[in-house]
Amino acid sequence: MVKVLQTGFFTSVQDLGRFGYQQYGVPYAGVMDERAALIANLLLGNTKNNAVLEFTMTGPKLQFLCTTKICISGGDFQPKLNSIPINNNSVIVVKEDDILSFGAKKSGFRGYIAVLGGFLTDVVMKSRSMFKNVTQHQTIQKNLLLPIKNAVTIEKQSNASLAVNNVYLEEKIITAHKGPEFHKLTIQQQKKLLNAGFTVSKNNSRMAYQLTELLPNTLEPIITSVVLPGTVQLTPSGQLIILMKDCQTTGGYPRVLQLSNTAINILAQKFTGDELVFSLI
Amino acid sequence: MTTNVNYKIFGDTSILVEWQPVITKGILRDVLEFRSKIETFYTSGIQVTTAYNSLLVAFDDVKVDLPVEIETLKTIYLHKSKLNVSNYKLWKIPVCYDDEFGIDLKEIAAEKNSSVDQIIALHTKTVYTVYFVGFLPGFLYLGGLPKELTMPRKATPRLKIEKGAVAIGGNQTGVYPVESPGGWNIIGNSPLPFFDVTKDVPCFAKPGDAIQFYSVTKKKYDDIKTLVNADVFQIESEDYNG
Numbered sequence: 001m002v003k004v005l006q007t008g009f010f011t012s013v014q015d016l017g018r019f020g021y022q023q024y025g026v027p028y029a030g031v032m033d034e035r036a037a038l039i040a041n042l043l044l045g046n047t048k049n050n051a052v053l054e055f056t057m058t059g060p061k062l063q064f065l066c067t068t069k070i071c072i073s074g075g076d077f078q079p080k081l082n083s084i085p086i087n088n089n090s091v092i093v094v095k096e097d098d099i100l101s102f103g104a105k106k107s108g109f110r111g112y113i114a115v116l117g118g119f120l121t122d123v124v125m126k127s128r129s130m131f132k133n134v135t136q137h138q139t140i141q142k143n144l145l146l147p148i149k150n151a152v153t154i155e156k157q158s159n160a161s162l163a164v165n166n167v168y169l170e171e172k173i174i175t176a177h178k179g180p181e182f183h184k185l186t187i188q189q190q191k192k193l194l195n196a197g198f199t200v201s202k203n204n205s206r207m208a209y210q211l212t213e214l215l216p217n218t219l220e221p222i223i224t225s226v227v228l229p230g231t232v233q234l235t236p237s238g239q240l241i242i243l244m245k246d247c248q249t250t251g252g253y254p255r256v257l258q259l260s261n262t263a264i265n266i267l268a269q270k271f272t273g274d275e276l277v278f279s280l281i
Numbered sequence: 282m283t284t285n286v287n288y289k290i291f292g293d294t295s296i297l298v299e300w301q302p303v304i305t306k307g308i309l310r311d312v313l314e315f316r317s318k319i320e321t322f323y324t325s326g327i328q329v330t331t332a333y334n335s336l337l338v339a340f341d342d343v344k345v346d347l348p349v350e351i352e353t354l355k356t357i358y359l360h361k362s363k364l365n366v367s368n369y370k371l372w373k374i375p376v377c378y379d380d381e382f383g384i385d386l387k388e389i390a391a392e393k394n395s396s397v398d399q400i401i402a403l404h405t406k407t408v409y410t411v412y413f414v415g416f417l418p419g420f421l422y423l424g425g426l427p428k429e430l431t432m433p434r435k436a437t438p439r440l441k442i443e444k445g446a447v448a449i450g451g452n453q454t455g456v457y458p459v460e461s462p463g464g465w466n467i468i469g470n471s472p473l474p475f476f477d478v479t480k481d482v483p484c485f486a487k488p489g490d491a492i493q494f495y496s497v498t499k500k501k502y503d504d505i506k507t508l509v510n511a512d513v514f515q516i517e518s519e520d521y522n523g
Contacts, residue, residue, distance in 0.1 A: 022330045024484045025414040133459040180289050223302050226330050226337040250332050250415030258292040
């Protein structure tokens with residue numbers, strides 16, 4: 001078990017999300033930065049769908065009630081074990097009553113905590129990813145006990161670590177495919193969308209990232225159709241909305257771009273005021 | 282029915298299929314028949330999501346060759362189906378339209394120069410087609426609202442709409458499956474579970490089905506709710522081929 005002493009700003013259990021339930025209106029959910037979660041699970045010898053904790057902007061404070069190994073990945077939030085600094089992307093042995101905490105954000109916007117065997121919270125619709133009205137909680141709560149496997153025997157400390165290239169945390173280029181309604185934009189609007197830089201507005205969450213700059217347009221709404229994480233919608237007021245993992249399954253705004261999976265990982269590490277430029281694949 | 286459909290690559294691993302931009306039962310049936318043929322052909326490794334006049338095939342394999350798959354889908358579409366896919370149901374949905382639940386009914390009646398009873402009569406007389414599920418887990422997009430019942434969305438959305446609320450927004454009607462903010466006009470409440478996470482199939486109604494509301498008293502509403510909570514309420518339904 002892991003006890004939640006402090007939750008952090010927005011921390012939830014996530015795996016790779018729900019597939020096959022979109023026909024019932026259920027969002028994909030799942031980790032925002034799949035790359036970071038995969039690295040942490042890989043280093044621990046976990047499977048790629050093992051559930052991790054995803055935190056946003058500030059890290060949680062956790063007390064381990066058993067022995068395990070952990071790996072922190074994603075943004076650098078200055079992780080500490082019993083107040084002693086530890087590194088991201090390294091396997092760390094944790095013993096009963098050890099306390100994991102974080103400092104101020106140094107890079108990125110989301111961090112990931114993986115444990116040996118993954119977090120074992122309830123599986124709902126084939127996934128542990130927390131989502132309102134699907135799982136019991138939307139985020140972890142103070143004093144909540146998160147079940148994990150008790151690793152009774154930990155082999156001699158291997159302290160595996162991986163030289164991880166984290167330049168993607170600073171990447172500004174967001175690669176994308178043309179969306180289904182891209183061709184409805186005028187040539188000038190297309191150029192503006194692809195050449196002008198954009199800024200992440202304060203409205204950014206697991207559901208969607210809204211951009212600050214507008215793209216004036218006269219596009220008609222579409223008949224409600226399917227949308228995906230990474231779909232870039234354009235509203236009549238010119239607002240660009242990039243849907244993320246917790247987005248609805250359908251929408252009626254024109255879809256001008258569709259982000260690559262790599263670009264979703266990059267965007268997941270951006271926050272208010274960060275700049276980005278779209279680039280067609 | 283065979284009609285012109287468009288195929289578009291949508292992101293790294295999905296294909297969007299689009300029909301002409303109109304909402305008709307004919308197109309819905311064509312979308313659903315295509316969906317069924319796609320699922321029969323691939324058997325696994327894909328998931329298909331449908332809307333009014335569109336269908337998305339999402340592939341699990343990140344290395345999928347989408348132009349090749351588009352050719353496969355075109356062949357599947359043109360292939361005559363031998364499947365009987367018309368296994369549709371008409372579901373009977375109890376709704377309590379009492380003042381306690383139907384908080385906007387009087388306003389609608391006044392707007393329409395009608396009475397609350399006439400509004401209820403019209404809402405329950407109509408058979409609505411289930412086009413797809415979206416917006417919220419378990420939210421059915423229903424077609425067929427009579428023109429006489431259309432009502433603009435509220436200028437300011439409510440922050441909290443109760444689970445089960447039956448509502449009208451523009452030319453649509455629907456049931457809120459979970460508590461949610463929303464701008465639709467609330468006319469009643471249904472005790473049925475429109476989204477049940479404990480079930481393998483969490484929604485009882487599927488695209489192509491139809492639903493019809495019927496009015497119940499508060500007493501009957503409470504009785505049904507008790508049975509629903511005990512998971513023993515049998516939702517009334519009949520075969521539907523409308």
